[in-house]
Amino acid sequence: MKRRQFLQSAAFIGAGTLILPRTTLFGANAPSNKLNIALIGTWGRGEAHFGSISTENVVALCDVNEEHLAFGARKFPNAKTYVDWRQCLDQKDINAVVCCTADHTHAFVANWAMNRGQHVYCEKPLANSVEEARVVRANFLKNKTKLATQCGTQRHEHENFNRVRELIRDGAIGELESVCAWGDRQIPRPGYLPAEGEPPKHLHYDLWIGPSPMHPYNPGYFKGGPGMNCLSWNMYWDFGSGQVGDMGSHTMDLAWNAIDPTLPTSAEAKGDPVHPEVTPVKLQMHFEHPANDWRPAIRVSWYQGKVFPENPVSYVDLTKVGHGAMFEGSKGFLVCDFTSRVLLPGRKGGDLTYYKPRPKDALLPPMGGFQKQWITACKGDLKTSCDFEYSGNMIEQMMLGLVAYRVGKKIKYDGAAGKVIDHPEANELLSRKYRPGWTLNG
Ligand SMILES: NC(=O)c1ccc[n+]([C@@H]2O[C@H](COP(=O)([O-])OP(=O)(O)OC[C@H]3O[C@@H](n4cnc5c(N)ncnc54)[C@H](O)[C@@H]3O)[C@@H](O)[C@H]2O)c1
Secondary structure, eight states: OOHHHHHHHSEEOSTTOEEOOHHHHHOTTSGGGOOEEEEESOSGGGGGGHHHHTTSEEEEEEOSBHHHHHHHHHHOTTSEEESOHHHHTTOTTOOEEEEOSOGGGHHHHHHHHHHTTOEEEEESOSOSSHHHHHHHHHHHHHTTTTOOEEEEOGGGGSHHHHHHHHHHHTTTTSSEEEEEEEEOOOOOOOSSOOOOSOOOTTBOHHHHHTTSOOOOOOGGGGOSOTTTTHHHHTTBTTTOOHHHHTHHHHHHHHHHHHHOOOOOSEEEEEESOOOSSBOOSSEEEEEEEOOOSSSOOEEEEEEESSOOOOOSSTTOOGGGOSEEEEEEETTEEEEEOSSOEEEEOOSTTOOSTTOOOOOGGGSOOOOOOHHHHHHHHHHTTOOOTTOTTHHHHHHHHHHHHHHHHHHTSOEEEETTTTEESSOHHHHTTSSOOOOTTOOTTO
């Protein structure tokens, strides 16, 4: 670089003080351009991030389970260790956070981190209530020019997400009318587990409960294998949102990515009888979404627990697709799962003459690794596929569906205000009550 160009790309502040652009001088992977990452939740899903964050400086580790913390520390021996994420996030050199805790603390960690100027990768589901989704999104939007965020729906990296979006946008099924997504997992639970024994010394159970109401310890909440333990606690209202937040985050993403939605104007749902302690296994939720600049108003639906949408034609059996989505348009259907798709241009006029496949050079480009996209974004343009606006809207819809399910009525929603318009009792369910000492937006 010539001296004049070099000086043009640098910035001066005050007399004689020169700020040098880091990437110009050192390159994206130079030691001086590494992120200082805190990993919160250092086992299970946390381990799935070891590879992607090990290119950076992992400076802090936090886990409420000291054995799991030691597991993380064996991989990242130079990191400081914590059992309370609130103390961890106050470590001054942290500039990026990966959160893999239980669902009921995701929004807390995400907000606290953004409020401290830290980039965030947060495992799905991003929030556990409508209010949590809104606060996380608002904090992101406030910091959008400074922070990169990504919600952990890593299946989004499959190229099928782009292909599905292109088919819908290019009109392969005509004008879009509705889309539904579903997941067939069933994890029935009778209710919170009874008290059984004392928490082991290495587990800070009170911190694990965190902001949620206290429930007695039972080893059953911790019996799952690495990366699967979430299934031991996520069916309980105070710890998760069942399959709505779990596989719902991944599978609704298939639909969400192709429809450019904002927030729904209504929600209705039905399923298993409402239980005060556990989330439903069988459930269907339906939402009305307003028109946008390329499609009319549409209906968006979620089905779970072996409740499926109606087959598009008798010889396509949706029950064979464990987790999938179906788009319905004026000229046909598109059925897909995470990695494949089937076009059914079977409706009146569905002769495909109206549809021109994109030339190869107009295809949406592959995103590369999903976690890597966030790391690159933190160091550069801050652009990610599943930032907290995109994913915040999606989880707000899903949490609103659970509110409609609990009140047992179709509810009208004002997304700008974050209020249910016609059933005041539903507004009580948009937020959660936290234990004293825990602040969502601290
Ligand atoms: N993206 C995916 O495909 C995927 C896959 C599995 C799990 N997940 C998500 O990852 C999260 C963790 O799931 P898991 O199965 O690993 O659960 P887990 O119960 O094993 O928890 C993971 C780790 O976090 C620790 N932890 C829990 N609460 C904490 C807190 N408040 N502070 C610090 N550490 C805490 C646990 O002790 C454990 O070591 C869940 O939200 C789940 O939905 C995502």
